[in-house]
Amino acid sequence: MKNKKLDLIDSIVILGYDLSKKEHKVIILDRIKRALSRFDKNIKKIILSGGVYNKFGFLRFRKKGITEARIMKKLILSFKKIKEDKLLLEESSKTTFSNILNSIRIMKKSGLKRALVIGDKKIKRKISIGFAKLVSRAKDIKLKID
Numbered sequence: 001m002k003n004k005k006l007d008l009i010d011s012i013v014i015l016g017y018d019l020s021k022k023e024h025k026v027i028i029l030d031r032i033k034r035a036l037s038r039f040d041k042n043i044k045k046i047i048l049s050g051g052v053y054n055k056f057g058f059l060r061f062r063k064k065g066i067t068e069a070r071i072m073k074k075l076i077l078s079f080k081k082i083k084e085d086k087l088l089l090e091e092s093s094k095t096t097f098s099n100i101l102n103s104i105r106i107m108k109k110s111g112l113k114r115a116l117v118i119g120d121k122k123i124k125r126k127i128s129i130g131f132a133k134l135v136s137r138a139k140d141i142k143l144k145i146d
Contacts, residue, residue, distance in 0.1 A: 010114050010115070029075070047089075048073055049099040049103050104141055116144050117146065
């Protein structure tokens with residue numbers, strides 16, 4: 001049975017990915033495209049979650065200290081479909097668990113209640129473990145994994 005309230009999402013969380021390898025850009029671009037395809041007038045914010053890795057072989061972002069969140073922001077803005085004020089950055093995470101935990105904190109601070117979390121199949125297995133722990137601490141926040 002489908003949970004209709006969960007279908008009425010007010011935000012999207014895009015989980016980062018280790019961008020130390022150039023071939024990982026395909027994963028991030030896929031996540032961004034899936035998020036943009038689900039973006040509509042009901043979405044208040046997109047949370048871009050991912051911290052710093054020291055080495056990037058990704059596109060033109062080779063500087064040390066650039067976060068996955070900032071890279072995703074630059075890519076999303078390059079598509080010119082979403083205004084910058086719709087994007088929130090979560091830049092301290094280095095694990096999937098901290099991506100979720102920190103994104104929930106941002107949701108609470110921003111008054112967001114229901115998010116679609118964009119990851120991949122491997123991430124889905126990893127975050128299902130963390131979700132049970134996290135959602136019990138944030139009972140008013142609902143998350144749907146895609």
